[in-house]
Structures are given as structure tokens and as C-alpha cells.
Amino acid sequence: KQSPVIAPSILAADFARLGEDTAAALAAGADWVHFDVMDNHYVPNLTIGPMVLQSLRKYGISAPIDVHLMVKPVDRIVPDFAKAGATLISFHPEASEHVDRTIGLIKDSGCKAGLVFNPATSLDCLDYVLDKLDLVLIMSVNPGFGGQKFIPMALEKLRRVRRMIDERDLPVRLEVDGGVTAENIGAIAAAGADTFVAGSAIFHAKDYRAEIAAMHAAIG
Ligand code: DX5
Numbered sequence: 154k155q156s157p158v159i160a161p162s163i164l165a166a167d168f169a170r171l172g173e174d175t176a177a178a179l180a181a182g183a184d185w186v187h188f189d190v191m192d193n194h195y196v197p198n199l200t201i202g203p204m205v206l207q208s209l210r211k212y213g214i215s216a217p218i219d220v221h222l223m224v225k226p227v228d229r230i231v232p233d234f235a236k237a238g239a240t241l242i243s244f245h246p247e248a249s250e251h252v253d254r255t256i257g258l259i260k261d262s263g264c265k266a267g268l269v270f271n272p273a274t275s276l277d278c279l280d281y282v283l284d285k286l287d288l289v290l291i292m293s294v295n296p297g298f299g300g301q302k303f304i305p306m307a308l309e310k311l312r313r314v315r316r317m318i319d320e321r322d323l324p325v326r327l328e329v330d331g332g333v334t335a336e337n338i339g340a341i342a343a344a345g346a347d348t349f350v351a352g353s354a355i356f357h358a359k360d361y362r363a364e365i366a367a368m369h370a371a372i373g
């Protein structure tokens with residue numbers, strides 16, 4: 154298991170002051186920036202794209218940017234995110250016709266690659282591609298919106314992926330996304346996650362630093 158990473162989801166930030174909010178979360182102890190891309194097609198919501206990512210880089214955000222693509226199709230937007238300065242690009246297997254090819258495209262573009270599993274999506278394809286991935290993301294809500302409640306079934310799924318990663322002794326990160334709070338993050342870490350996305354828990358907190366510290370303390 155790798156050192157814990159807290160990745161605030163900027164979906165819960167104030168888009169009118171995105172640079173300041175993102176910088177504030179990083180200054181308060183966050184490790185990565187989680188960048189949620191929604192297309193009103195694969196998910197019923199619409200957010201931000203490569204131009205906004207590029208603006209964050211121009212603004213001076215140098216932390217890893219963890220792009221969570223909730224878009225369909227996936228492939229044609231990958232090079233744009235790579236050029237804009239993405240560090241890691243994750244996608245949903247249902248949104249790609251050829252999962253192995255999309256992983257290759259992401260890596261050829263110079264980014265790390267992640268695969269995302271919705272609450273009711275089977276982990277079957279992981280068997281074939283786990284060794285090519287840098288990250289597996291387990292959704293603990295149905296994708297599309299921030300501020301939803303953590304689905305406890307995700308814990309069992311995290312335990313299963315943790316076993317797969319450990320059995321094969323792979324340097325793959327295990328990320329969780331949706332409804333993560335300082336209250337439940339301890340149990341989520343115990344289930345095997347090492348990378349934690351939190352949107353509303355961080356950006357709706359009065360004190361980002363205290364919230365992130367409480368999360369780190371609960372992970373132990
Ligand atoms: C949901 C997004 C999440 C979301 C998490 O589709 O992928 O990253 O912003 O927000 P919270 O932490 O508020 O559930």
C-alpha cells in the first residue's frame with residue numbers, strides 16, 4: 154500500500170474563483186487535484202474541460218492533476234487533456250469501446266492511466282489490464298454529482314481490488330471517490346484505499362487545513 158493521498162474534488166469549489174480555491178486546498182495540505190469532467194451524455198451533468206485545466210496550470214498549480222473522465226467517447230479527448238497538463242487520466246470502461254487501447258493512448262500521451270468502476274460495474278476487465286494501470290478508482294456514489302452519500306458496498310469492492318493488487322505485488326494506487334468524509338475515511342482506508350477524493354467535505358468546510366488534517370489523522 155502506498156502513502157496516502159488526499160485529492161480534493163474541485164467540483165465542489167467555487168468555479169468563479171477556481172484558481173484561488175484550488176491553491177488554498179493545496180496550501181492546506183492536499184496532495185493532488187481531482188478534476189471531474191462531465192459531458193451531459195455519459196453522466197447527467199456538465200462541468201469543465203481541457204481549457205480549464207490549462208488555465209489552472211497557467212495560474213501556477215503544479216500539483217498532480219487527477220483527471221476523472223465521465224465522458225463518452227473517451228479516446229478523442231485524451232490528447233487534449235495531456236497537452237493541457239494532466240498528470241493522470243482515468244476513464245470508465247463502459248465509456249470506451251476498447252479499454253486496452255484507451256489505456257495505451259493515455260500512456261502514449263505521457264500520462265498515467267486509471268480505470269473507474271461504478272457501484273454496479275463488475276471488476277471483470279481488471280484481470281486483464283491491472284498490470285498496465287497506475288490507479289484503480291472505485292466509485293462510492295453514482296457519478297454525476299457531488300455531495301452524495303457514501304455507498305457502503307464500495308468497501309467490499311475496495312477489499313477485493315486491494316487483494317488483487319497485493320497478490321500481484323503491483324505499484325497500483327487504489328482510489329475512492331464519492332461521499333468521503335473525515336468520519337468514514339478511517340474505515341475506507343482500512344478496506345484498502347490509499348488515495349481519497351473528497352469534494353464537499355473539504356470545500357464546504359470552514360477550515361480546509363483542519364478538515365484535511367482530520368482526514369490524515371483518521372487514516373492513521
Ligand atoms: C462524482 C465525482 C466526485 C465528486 C465527489 O461524480 O466523480 O469526484 O465530486 O464529491 P463528494 O466528495 O462531495 O461526494
Ligand code: ZN
Nearest residue numbers: 162189221330
Ligand atoms: Zn471524481
